[in-house]
Amino acid sequence: MNKVVQALLYGAFAACIGYLSAAPTYQYADPELAVIKLSLNHAADRVEECTKLTPQQINERAMKGEPINECARARRPLAVELDVDGTTVLSLAAIPSGLWNDGPASVYERFAIEAGAHTITARLRDSARETGWDYEYSEEVDLVPGRYFTITFRAGNGGFAFR
Amino acid sequence: MELIKRALARAFARFEAVFEYAFGQRNTPFACLGALGWYFYWIVAATGVYLYIFFDTGITDAYASVEYMTHDQWYAAGVMRSLHRYASDALVIVVVLHIFREFAFDRLRGRRFFAWLTGLPLLAFIYICGISGYWLVWDQLAQYIAVATTEWLDTLPVFGEPIANNFLDSTTLGGRFFTLMVFIHIFGPLFMLLLMWIHIQRHSGAKVNPPRPLAIGTVGVLVVLSVVFPAVSQAPADLDVVPAELGFDWFYLAGYPLLDIVPGGQLWLYIFAAFLVLAVLPWMPPAKRVPAAAVNLENCNGCTRCFDDCPFSAINMVPRTDGRAYESEPVVNVNQCTSCGICAGACPTSTPFRRSGPLQPGIELPHRSIADLRDELVAGTEKARVVIFACDTGDTDDLEEGGVKVMRLPCVGMLPPSFVDFALARHYADGIMIAGCAEGDCHHRLGNEWTIERMARRRDPYLRQRADERRLCLSWLPRGSSRRRQRALAEFRAALSEIDDE
Ligand code: HEM
Ligand code: SF4
Ligand code: SF4
Numbered sequence: 001m002n003k004v005v006q007a008l009l010y011g012a013f014a015a016c017i018g019y020l021s022a023a024p025t026y027q028y029a030d031p032e033l034a035v036i037k038l039s040l041n042h043a044a045d046r047v048e049e050c051t052k053l054t055p056q057q058i059n060e061r062a063m064k065g066e067p068i069n070e071c072a073r074a075r076r077p078l079a080v081e082l083d084v085d086g087t088t089v090l091s092l093a094a095i096p097s098g099l100w101n102d103g104p105a106s107v108y109e110r111f112a113i114e115a116g117a118h119t120i121t122a123r124l125r126d127s128a129r130e131t132g133w134d135y136e137y138s139e140e141v142d143l144v145p146g147r148y149f150t151i152t153f154r155a156g157n158g159g160f161a162f163r
Numbered sequence: 164m165e166l167i168k169r170a171l172a173r174a175f176a177r178f179e180a181v182f183e184y185a186f187g188q189r190n191t192p193f194a195c196l197g198a199l200g201w202y203f204y205w206i207v208a209a210t211g212v213y214l215y216i217f218f219d220t221g222i223t224d225a226y227a228s229v230e231y232m233t234h235d236q237w238y239a240a241g242v243m244r245s246l247h248r249y250a251s252d253a254l255v256i257v258v259v260l261h262i263f264r265e266f267a268f269d270r271l272r273g274r275r276f277f278a279w280l281t282g283l284p285l286l287a288f289i290y291i292c293g294i295s296g297y298w299l300v301w302d303q304l305a306q307y308i309a310v311a312t313t314e315w316l317d318t319l320p321v322f323g324e325p326i327a328n329n330f331l332d333s334t335t336l337g338g339r340f341f342t343l344m345v346f347i348h349i350f351g352p353l354f355m356l357l358l359m360w361i362h363i364q365r366h367s368g369a370k371v372n373p374p375r376p377l378a379i380g381t382v383g384v385l386v387v388l389s390v391v392f393p394a395v396s397q398a399p400a401d402l403d404v405v406p407a408e409l410g411f412d413w414f415y416l417a418g419y420p421l422l423d424i425v426p427g428g429q430l431w432l433y434i435f436a437a438f439l440v441l442a443v444l445p446w447m448p449p450a451k452r453v454p455a456a457a458v459n460l461e462n463c464n465g466c467t468r469c470f471d472d473c474p475f476s477a478i479n480m481v482p483r484t485d486g487r488a489y490e491s492e493p494v495v496n497v498n499q500c501t502s503c504g505i506c507a508g509a510c511p512t513s514t515p516f517r518r519s520g521p522l523q524p525g526i527e528l529p530h531r532s533i534a535d536l537r538d539e540l541v542a543g544t545e546k547a548r549v550v551i552f553a554c555d556t557g558d559t560d561d562l563e564e565g566g567v568k569v570m571r572l573p574c575v576g577m578l579p580p581s582f583v584d585f586a587l588a589r590h591y592a593d594g595i596m597i598a599g600c601a602e603g604d605c606h607h608r609l610g611n612e613w614t615i616e617r618m619a620r621r622r623d624p625y626l627r628q629r630a631d632e633r634r635l636c637l638s639w640l641p642r643g644s645s646r647r648r649q650r651a652l653a654e655f656r657a658a659l660s661e662i663d664d665e
Contacts, residue, residue: 010383012382013256016256
């Protein structure tokens, strides 16, 4: 047994724990940049329009316990685009959730961007249209370094919201 | 695989030599890493209960309550907080070493797979508990963990709406997810305790307490660290602010930076693959099939010594089936028996003096019978003045020299004390050396401990009183100590010739 070596080993143990439990620091993000977060969750139109049933038909079906909608359940993918100062930085098609692709589609994106003034445009298409957009919103914003800028979407609240 | 193990074992041996020098063989931390794990677990649990008294479980006040503990009550709750963190870190250190060591010393293959497999979920739980703990502080690190973890979880195709939306910005912040973390951080450790208990189910008398000097030393050094260098929080979480530079606990969070390099889905795949590889290691390659210990009922009197001494809980005592007047008989669970032979060494009927009928004890290994052992001892010992009983696992090859005979056993715990008496009394040897693993670190867990006690006449079966202790040398050394072993042998032989000169 050697008390000196023992003390050294205990010291090394403590030093290792003390140091590695808080250092070296990890540089997660550049404090000079701003970060844009785009998050939305929205159900697009169905691939096939549902056939309109008369109230009478609906009643009959309900009595028989049959489904009161007559259409395939699948929804279209959501098309989402994001422009910063006129250049498209994001363009994607979000697949609807659910085993039968009948749920809402989700988008969650996060990326760093130069702070300062930018014109940001967000667009979304959820219908059968071939061209153009169902929702579009553009705003000149001033991005603060080291802060998040969030873009969300609520169809009921008029579409995109910037914050 | 064999090569990796050997290289690792050599590295451990070299590293551990320093610790053995400092702490002595009985108290070296490497022989009780699992026990240290239990010990640190209890420290973390106890300090956690204390912290819970002051902790505010709501997301809005959690940070302030932790700040209160750290600064206003630095002498009590603050120290507890630091201890809670540092003991958790220590737990990671000892468990990681524990895993590598059990692997290096091959204590996972064949019928020993159980502890390895049940250890794997434990590993996952340590991380779940640790990460959820850092979440509760609700500082910038916690915010980072919350966002990174939920984003990572979202790469699994199970959640409809991204759960990262819970931490999108300050307007969406809800306490729901935070409460879930509090819940996980309380019930995770409880479940972990259950797993720890299952982990040692196939070890009778598992070492769950480290030796006292080590227990006092480690907690002492952690308390000193807690006072000198207390654990503190970072800036409070603000979901609108991007955490930039983060003080990281690398013991728990080392994997997180990977999320900035590889896609989350891939990381899940790597982790899954790593666990899969770990899970098949006990069969890489499959262990040689060795027969389990077998009971010979006609020679068993139901004394339960084999049951008491089996280190792997492989023997059960059941009501007698052969109609004889004894109460019980042993039954070997062949799926748990590691063929160490320690039960044969414990059986009072394993005596080489026996003359009536063939030598067959109540329990023994079919492939390494006690009768063979006697025959081997008796055959050709005229020239051998020292007989060494050594474990298969030890490196004793270079002990063979003129006048020395080495007899290998799966574990020296298989040697019935009567063999020592027999060899000396019948002059088959002038001296007996028993060469086994380091104290407290027997490859078969308890073989050397039982041998020490039997030879010291403290544990049944005892060494006969008439056996001259000066002619018995117990040598317990860690792996890779062949030179020390040779020195021990030389000293023993020198001592023997002094006795003979008297
Ligand atoms: C909280 C974490 C853990 C604790 C507290 C712990 C504790 C223990 C204890 C007390 C023993 C018995 C030692 C003895 O008396 O001989 C043991 C044995 C063992 N543990 Fe762990 N352990 C942990 C995690 C793990 C992990 C993650 C693995 C591997 C993946 C593992 C693999 C083993 C093996 C292979 C043995 C030896 C089995 C044998 O001797 O046959 N343990 N552990
Ligand atoms: S050989 Fe070892 S593991 Fe098997 S029953 Fe005997 S003491 Fe137990
Ligand atoms: S030690 Fe021997 S005699 Fe005793 S119960 Fe076991 S087998 Fe039977």
